[in-house]
Amino acid sequence: MRIAIPKGRLQEPALAVFAGAGYDVPDDADLKTRRLVFDRSGIEWIFVKDCDVPVYVEHGAADAGIAGLDQILEHECTAYQPVEFPFGRCRMMLIAAPGAPPLTKVATKYPRITRQFLDTRGVRAEVVPLGGSVELAAVLKLTSHVVDLVETGETVRVHHLELQDVIAEISPRLIVGKTFYRTEPRMVRDLIARVEEAVNVAR
Amino acid sequence: MRIAIPKGRLQEPALAVFAGAGYDVPDDADLKTRRLVFDRSGIEWIFVKDCDVPVYVEHGAADAGIAGLDQILEHECTAYQPVEFPFGRCRMMLIAAPGAPPLTKVATKYPRITRQFLDTRGVRAEVVPLGGSVELAAVLKLTSHVVDLVETGETVRVHHLELQDVIAEISPRLIVGKTFYRTEPRMVRDLIARVEEAVNVAR
Amino acid sequence: MRIAIPKGRLQEPALAVFAGAGYDVPDDADLKTRRLVFDRSGIEWIFVKDCDVPVYVEHGAADAGIAGLDQILEHECTAYQPVEFPFGRCRMMLIAAPGAPPLTKVATKYPRITRQFLDTRGVRAEVVPLGGSVELAAVLKLTSHVVDLVETGETVRVHHLELQDVIAEISPRLIVGKTFYRTEPRMVRDLIARVEEAVNVAR
Amino acid sequence: MRIAIPKGRLQEPALAVFAGAGYDVPDDADLKTRRLVFDRSGIEWIFVKDCDVPVYVEHGAADAGIAGLDQILEHECTAYQPVEFPFGRCRMMLIAAPGAPPLTKVATKYPRITRQFLDTRGVRAEVVPLGGSVELAAVLKLTSHVVDLVETGETVRVHHLELQDVIAEISPRLIVGKTFYRTEPRMVRDLIARVEEAVNVAR
Amino acid sequence: MAAKPRYPTGVHPLLPEETARRRRIEARFVDAFAAASFEEVVLPIIDYVEPYASLVDSAAAKQSYRFVDREGDLVAIRADFTPMLARALAPSIADGDLPLRLFYRGDVIRVEASRLGANRELFQIGAEIVGDDSVDADVAMLRLASDLVPNPSIVYNDVSIASALIAQSDAVREALAAKRMTAGVPAALRTIVGKLISGEATIDDVAPFAPEAAARLCAIGDAVGADGVFSLHLDDIEDAGYYTGLRFRVYASGAKVAQGGRYDTLYERFGRRAAAIGFTFTIDDLD
Amino acid sequence: MAAKPRYPTGVHPLLPEETARRRRIEARFVDAFAAASFEEVVLPIIDYVEPYASLVDSAAAKQSYRFVDREGDLVAIRADFTPMLARALAPSIADGDLPLRLFYRGDVIRVEASRLGANRELFQIGAEIVGDDSVDADVAMLRLASDLVPNPSIVYNDVSIASALIAQSDAVREALAAKRMTAGVPAALRTIVGKLISGEATIDDVAPFAPEAAARLCAIGDAVGADGVFSLHLDDIEDAGYYTGLRFRVYASGAKVAQGGRYDTLYERFGRRAAAIGFTFTIDDLD
């Protein structure tokens, strides 16, 4: 079984969950190395960028993994989501540039979600996909709005941006590939049960 | 005039060029702060992710900037490219997974370029856009191939991947927005002349 | 008011009806001349080929006329049909060539009706429009079938053809153009009333 | 071999040609009967409406026949036309209604030819197919123009119509079906040679 | 002069003279609408087919240019303004705004001849009152229509009367469509249907079957009068389509030049309840 | 308020306020054109693709809505007025008519974003002089363009200069396109190309390569002056397309609002030799 762990803000809590579930996860020493793949008692742990986890699972290159709903939706990932985690929750929001100009261009790391949101709203606006800070794009008037995740709202305040609309409530989930789910039911049942258990204990 | 500097591997040489051209660029102290926008003697320096520079210039949110040809092509950016830089050169290549399996899936940070490359080759293969390491994708058999930049080829060797095809020679360029170029000819001429000068001196 | 009379088998009964309705119709002497247009006490009588009556009325070149349902349907004529006549009734039928071969080609003077009939039956067959005798076409094996009007069925028997299907019951009607009907209600009411009267008397 | 003879104005000269070519054609006695098919020394003579001759030959239901160019074109008949006859020549013309109104509607027995003529002229006009006299249609203002054959021009003068444009020079031709031409070359050669001979003699 | 180029069915360019003529006509209508304080809206030349699916029968649908766009959606070139206006307006209407007086202009393009008719590009100008279901609105629109052409003859009726009868037996539809009594018409309806066909029917005759409609028609009749411009045709059931009440046609010099009526349920289909009445004039460039 | 409906890429309705704004802009242009005695023509919203095949590169072609009509012909929704005007006019022009001063207005609809640009419905108004190849016509159109927007900045050039150089070596095109000298540029041209790129080039510098164009540019320059509104950019080779001589762009408040030039061979392609110069303004409803 190969499990994908998202690097970045979700990595630590994710590993904690699996550790709590009694899995032999890579330790800090391992993680200090530049390696990204670890075999631990029959399970292969791979560390990939958070946005890539759904891709690995969808393609069956990983059997399971932990991914935020933002990335699951953006990739239209069809994997099952048997466990939702209490940590790392936030909101995806539509945010206006200082002075809240009319909505004409939206900078975002989530072009697909943003496009769908605008379409359902019937808004004719251009989506500008960015790799880096989208708040900066609003500040520099590249776009009239941005779509991004909001946790504390600190960044938004600092840049005098304006929260306008909640697009989705975001939480991390345990995701399991469909084929793996059907072809290895025992392994899957065990994995889900243990992770659920660990989450409940942690509560 | 607003100039976009790419964060990351090109930032330092880029600033060096402008400094050499006699521009009052933000100093290390500035850069230690988390700020990304600096006004220096009438010029606004903005620091954005490398892949976003062409976007800012194309939309006129920046008048000029420094960007790699990889990002210029991926964004089909139409800005002028009056100066090519001697530093930071590399190649965009098609790389096979260990054992060089038949080409069926390609992981890349450059989906548009990769799609065009495959089409001109008449190859039916799926492009898998990734945000993180694409070499890992090949190692983990997510895809049969990857398209990525190759400088030393070290990563490729380490992962036992196989260089198969050169897609493009990549170099950083000074890019200038078309409207700015036409509406502020004097400023543009001066900028280009000074940057060219600095480059030649550095040679 | 201009009224179109179909030359041929319907001409005599048609004129009889209008005469019975008290209209001053052209007499035999008139009809012996080669003229086709006659002014009689304010009404213009025009004599056109039976298949052209619906065309004149549809285009408003005639205000009313007498036409068989076969021609009304074939021309998809939208005129009102306030009176149906007891004379000149017959059936439009699908008729097979001697030996009733499989249905592959149909000769007919009614291509549009035939096409629709075949489509509703889901039959893939070629429609061969003819100007002359369609029975001959079946006899000479130009087509496997024909669609034509059948009164006594004599022709069919003579040629050893086989009646296979009734497509429509055909009768002549008084037709009145829609615009004329709406813009000259009084004239229309009077015309219809008198013709109906005459028909009922004749019964 | 089955040969199609057009009833009507071309019937007599057509039979004369074949008689002159030494063929044993049906005589007047035959023609007085209502029969339409005659076997004479191995050749089957069929008498069909002039507009149907190209249809019979195109479908191979007749091997050869005599047809006017007007009908050949209207049916886009692909048969070979090895002999052109000196008799029965005329012109297909565009004719305006009295007073020559602007061209908006054209009544005709040749809808396909008329459509093509109007298209090549880039004229937006409605084609109104009629079965009967098209001159009458112009007189009665059903249409602004008509397309019809003109021999002496008498009818046109009588109705005060106006000849406007020659669409095609029309002459009757001997037509031979392509498959028959290729599969029975000897018969074909003999037929053509004899008919040509007869035509030249007649001159 | 070179041969004139051919254009796709339903379109053609207007050269200066034709354009001037077109613009003059437009101006006359636009001024009249402005004077009656109607505001203009512009409707798109193409739109999705799906939102209108329930409104358009397949025969009519096939008369418009339709194609699949890059997203795989079926799109059609504008062939009828009224439903487009409802779809465009419905979401933006605030209660305070109503009633709205709007007009629009532009080409509708049909790819298919309707029956014997020619393929024609049709330039249309129309007006509509949204959010007013009063008889006054009916009368206002009838009067406005009658002012737009010289010597008009306007035929009107209320579609709900015929629908009430047809609801009882579909044979009524055939009889009224052919203007001929048919065997199928139930005994109970033969008298009224007969009167409708023969044209003898009065409002009192139909009142029992559709009291409200009858009352409205009376009120309208009183208001517009019967001075030869307006005439009530109770047997007229053509093209009821999405119309729910008053239905009328405008004839001038022996040809139909406009048609309209009331469609109080149309806006609902696009998410906003609002009564509406409108008409559309067609300036056929061929005539 | 219900959710706003979505419309196909490139179109959307204009509600009263937007429509009023659009009509105001139209009126301003129409009055200016009328004052300069230009006459209006109306061009069809769809046309066949084939007649324009030689004019449109496949990339541009794919930016317009295209579909196969009932006759099986490939049809496109209007995406560029100028060639349509030539096709519509060419057959009807009589020698006596020339020169003609014409204008047109309407939407062009693009299905595909051009590069990073958004999908936008573009309302365009343009004018053209047909049958006058004089410098006076060039100047007249430049002046007319400059009168239509406040504080315009107009950049102009003659495409035949660059073509003359590119004819000698295709490397020149790349160099001028990138604004960077490349190895490929032949020695004989390095000086002039260098000057063009660096912006030092004067008319005298280019005269040897394209004497006529140089002479015309001088005459034009003398006429329009260099008062800050008009500036000559000899290195500008963008979108030469079907242009044959003068080429210009109008900028206002830092954005391109119009472009135009001379296309003396365009009418020929549609069967009628006639010089022509025109420009098109784009009023983007998003801005």
Add this chain to the structure above:
Amino acid sequence: MAAKPRYPTGVHPLLPEETARRRRIEARFVDAFAAASFEEVVLPIIDYVEPYASLVDSAAAKQSYRFVDREGDLVAIRADFTPMLARALAPSIADGDLPLRLFYRGDVIRVEASRLGANRELFQIGAEIVGDDSVDADVAMLRLASDLVPNPSIVYNDVSIASALIAQSDAVREALAAKRMTAGVPAALRTIVGKLISGEATIDDVAPFAPEAAARLCAIGDAVGADGVFSLHLDDIEDAGYYTGLRFRVYASGAKVAQGGRYDTLYERFGRRAAAIGFTFTIDDLD
């Protein structure tokens, strides 16, 4: 060697080697079907969209090539065999003929990637029994499917069980889709839904909600056994679509290679009541 030509999304030629491979696979299936006395039918590569409108959700519809034909009808290139077979067969079936054992083969062409999946041309071979609603037919088809690939793993279920639960609360659908209990699931169903999600659910657990389906599954289970080839997944509710009872998927070497089930109401939609069960194997040329 010249550059390989590009082909439209979803198609490509097969050169001799690939063709030979394809024909070998075909032959293996065809022989197996013939041995089980299934007869072949050939289905058209294009068909009208309208007859299937009620069967295909718009998302799926957009995955197929669709275009408007010369008559103005919307046509699609084949993207799913099963409904086409029903439409083609329904009118011709005489009672005496039933049950029929039929098979078909050919490409289905999809223009759009489904989610992350690639655009792929899919060669499919399928079989169907029409007019037999017995458990024996279910078992026969399951066994036949299991004989067509080495070491298959077949997951089966009955869609009517989940539908019975979902009928009581739509929240059940979400829970079963995500495999996670959600707040919305009503108390009365939390136990069974929980068991289904956790995989503890037995046939006895679901019997109260869908007795017939439960009984059938028992019978099927007894017949096919649980030898590791067949396993019952009561929580499996994917792609119920037009299926009415048994639903199964065939996995081989870790990938899904076939799917099928029972659709006893499908033929009715095309005018002929007839139970039917079938499956379709997909041979992806990329793998």
Add this chain to the structure above:
Amino acid sequence: MAAKPRYPTGVHPLLPEETARRRRIEARFVDAFAAASFEEVVLPIIDYVEPYASLVDSAAAKQSYRFVDREGDLVAIRADFTPMLARALAPSIADGDLPLRLFYRGDVIRVEASRLGANRELFQIGAEIVGDDSVDADVAMLRLASDLVPNPSIVYNDVSIASALIAQSDAVREALAAKRMTAGVPAALRTIVGKLISGEATIDDVAPFAPEAAARLCAIGDAVGADGVFSLHLDDIEDAGYYTGLRFRVYASGAKVAQGGRYDTLYERFGRRAAAIGFTFTIDDLD
């Protein structure tokens, strides 16, 4: 029995009986081709229109289903195998491979009746030798074609003869097309054209105009003989299309069942020089 459904022009399903018949015919051809060591290729059911633009006249193009795909490219459903085979093969051919013996089978779908002909779905099976320009190849293909149907009558000619004459005067084309001498034919050619039309022409008569073709025809004639199966028709110039030399048609029981010939320049258009000769049989399901 319910009413049979209607299908789009050019397609329809085959029920078991028809399918069996179709498969039997296929098998007969496939065996014959295999025996002559031809290998099968599979060609896509749709392809871009553009690569074939120079090969297909617009009339023929409009006989096939054409539509614009999601990328905005014009796509057509297969209507002719030969050029598709060339496009598919050209890039992959290595010199060592040649000559190649290939065959293919499948439907071609035409949306439009050709003239009086019916709309028909045509199932075609064809074979081709690539990379062999010898007379032996010509003879081999003629013989192979003659073995595939009982009592065939094969008419052959070399298109280059007529082209040589037509090159001197286009009037020759008309004369040969109508089979009637016309005034336009230049004096110098009247004798030969006359002989061709009258059928008296011999190879010696045409040799002066096209020596090579004449020589080839002699060689072919000697090889295939004149036993009543093969006959030379020097006047046959139908559908020369992309053919460059030998052209032949196969008739059986009074109908044309196949046609073929040599097209030595076709592969070049797709980037690979290679001579080729092939033929295609059509099994019309209506007959």
